Amino acid sequence: MKKYFFLLVCTLCILSCSNDNEDNSLPVLDKIVGEWVYDHIEDEGIWETQKFVSSGVFYYSNISTGGWKFSNDTKDGRYWVDGGNRITCSCTMEGVSVTFKMTIIDITDYSYTAEYNDGAALGTFTFARLIDKQRIKPGQKVTPDYGQLVHATILGYKSHKMNVATVDSSSGEITAVASGHTYIDVITDQGTAVVEVISFDEDNMFEDYSFALTKTIPEIVEHEGNKYEYRDDEMALVYVVDHFLVDTVTYMTGINDRTHVEYVQLTLNDNVSAAQIKKHLAEKNAVIQVTETTSSYVTGQKVGRLPVALLYDETRSTLSFFLLKPSDLWTDYISFLGLTPAEVKNRYGEPYYEDSETIYFVEENDYIDMVAFSISFVTDKVYAASAFLKVTADYQGALDYLNNKYYYYEKGSDPTDNYFAFTDKKTLDESNVGITFHGGDGCITYIDLKAERRSQAKERSMQSDSYKVLLKRLHRN
Numbered sequence: 001m002k003k004y005f006f007l008l009v010c011t012l013c014i015l016s017c018s019n020d021n022e023d024n025s026l027p028v029l030d031k032i033v034g035e036w037v038y039d040h041i042e043d044e045g046i047w048e049t050q051k052f053v054s055s056g057v058f059y060y061s062n063i064s065t066g067g068w069k070f071s072n073d074t075k076d077g078r079y080w081v082d083g084g085n086r087i088t089c090s091c092t093m094e095g096v097s098v099t100f101k102m103t104i105i106d107i108t109d110y111s112y113t114a115e116y117n118d119g120a121a122l123g124t125f126t127f128a129r130l131i132d133k134q135r136i137k138p139g140q141k142v143t144p145d146y147g148q149l150v151h152a153t154i155l156g157y158k159s160h161k162m163n164v165a166t167v168d169s170s171s172g173e174i175t176a177v178a179s180g181h182t183y184i185d186v187i188t189d190q191g192t193a194v195v196e197v198i199s200f201d202e203d204n205m206f207e208d209y210s211f212a213l214t215k216t217i218p219e220i221v222e223h224e225g226n227k228y229e230y231r232d233d234e235m236a237l238v239y240v241v242d243h244f245l246v247d248t249v250t251y252m253t254g255i256n257d258r259t260h261v262e263y264v265q266l267t268l269n270d271n272v273s274a275a276q277i278k279k280h281l282a283e284k285n286a287v288i289q290v291t292e293t294t295s296s297y298v299t300g301q302k303v304g305r306l307p308v309a310l311l312y313d314e315t316r317s318t319l320s321f322f323l324l325k326p327s328d329l330w331t332d333y334i335s336f337l338g339l340t341p342a343e344v345k346n347r348y349g350e351p352y353y354e355d356s357e358t359i360y361f362v363e364e365n366d367y368i369d370m371v372a373f374s375i376s377f378v379t380d381k382v383y384a385a386s387a388f389l390k391v392t393a394d395y396q397g398a399l400d401y402l403n404n405k406y407y408y409y410e411k412g413s414d415p416t417d418n419y420f421a422f423t424d425k426k427t428l429d430e431s432n433v434g435i436t437f438h439g440g441d442g443c444i445t446y447i448d449l450k451a452e453r454r455s456q457a458k459e460r461s462m463q464s465d466s467y468k469v470l471l472k473r474l475h476r477n
Helices: 002-010 217-224 274-284 341-348 395-405 449-454 457-462 465-474
Strands: 034-040 046-052 057-064 070-082 086-093 096-107 111-117 121-136 154-159 165-167 174-176 180-188 191-199 230-232 236-240 246-253 261-268 286-290 294-303 306-313 318-323 358-362 368-375 382-389 419-423 433-438 443-448
Touching: 034 180, 034 191, 046 121, 057 086, 111 191, 121 174, 121 180, 154 165, 165 180, 174 191, 217 230, 217 236, 217 246, 274 294, 274 306, 341 358, 341 368, 395 419, 395 433, 443 449
Parallel strands: 121 191
Antiparallel strands: 034 046, 034 121, 046 057, 057 070, 070 086, 086 096, 096 111, 111 121, 154 180, 165 174, 180 191, 230 236, 236 246, 246 261, 261 318, 286 294, 294 306, 306 318, 358 368, 368 382, 382 443, 419 433, 433 443
16 A cells, blocks of 8 residues: 555645544654654565654655666655644655645654545555664674664664665674665664664775676576566666665667677666766776766776776766777678578678578678678578688788687687687687688688587588588687
């Protein structure tokens, strides 16, 4: 029922209430002053805080995680008590005035219970008084001065989120576990109050998400778990996360390569200022470029041979992880491996020449004159792409480009024959693609190693002779 109240408030509905059985004896006006919390983000997806100031000023904040995080934060509200135990609250949300009423059923120094009603019962809910705030780093411990904070018999302590902070049920000692925000229940014989705990390390604001780059979405799900909000294995994977600064993490595949993740984007909240974030990123990383709204950096991490870069967009409040690739001298033919002839033609257009085994296209490029895609008559898909260098091309520049982008495979190379082999992973066994450069022929060939592994013995025997020659060249020596 709490969700209905939240949704009505968020959609800017006007709430009112009435109760014929008012208890005018409740000391509402004296006890309501202070800050109150309704924290049921885990089971109901709702978090709310209310702050009543003795002057009549009212502050209200809420968050809903019904798929995505939505929040409101008002600082211009007013409240008044009428009838002894009814409170009317008025504030402005997104430029529109909103009023709601609640009837206080019970109130102590540490909690209050109220009914929200506009003619149709919305439910009865209990708020806890916020008695303390603690901000510590993960791994640190703290014990609030409960003797000064509570003037009642304390019965025990309980954490709302054990993954963020734990608490000793007897002593009340709090241990921060990981970055996040939670509350510690202080259970007394006069109601339950809460201590707010923010676990955050300003020296290490962000986790390292470079592990996900080049991974498939199923691989990330295996690593991060299946509590995602959205999943499309050829597009994106979204998680809502419990972090002090980060609201959502989105893993996105590339435009050409729809299988592997090329970007990881964090959606940030406003708990830390943009100036602090930029200062932190500049201290931790090498600055590439800073504009009026964005800044980019190179981290000390690498995936394969490529450095990991960051892009902070202050306007959109996002931080993206991606691989800093060298400027491509020609088309990345890896993205064509595994495509059908029709899919290749859809990208390239009309071929220069084709037969049952090969499709040729003329390239408009300073390095490549023509590219030939070899088609397997077993799968009817591209298993190799051979790019023919122009006679005017910088052959050494082309070789340096491959050497910077891929792993040099010494065992498959023969420098005396001007023949060099590369792989897309550190070892041949874990690689998906093999690349060969033959300076004498002026030919660069990309080979789909996954196709070879997937093939059964009978299928491999049916592959064209040209494929066998390519594999033999890659595995030479």
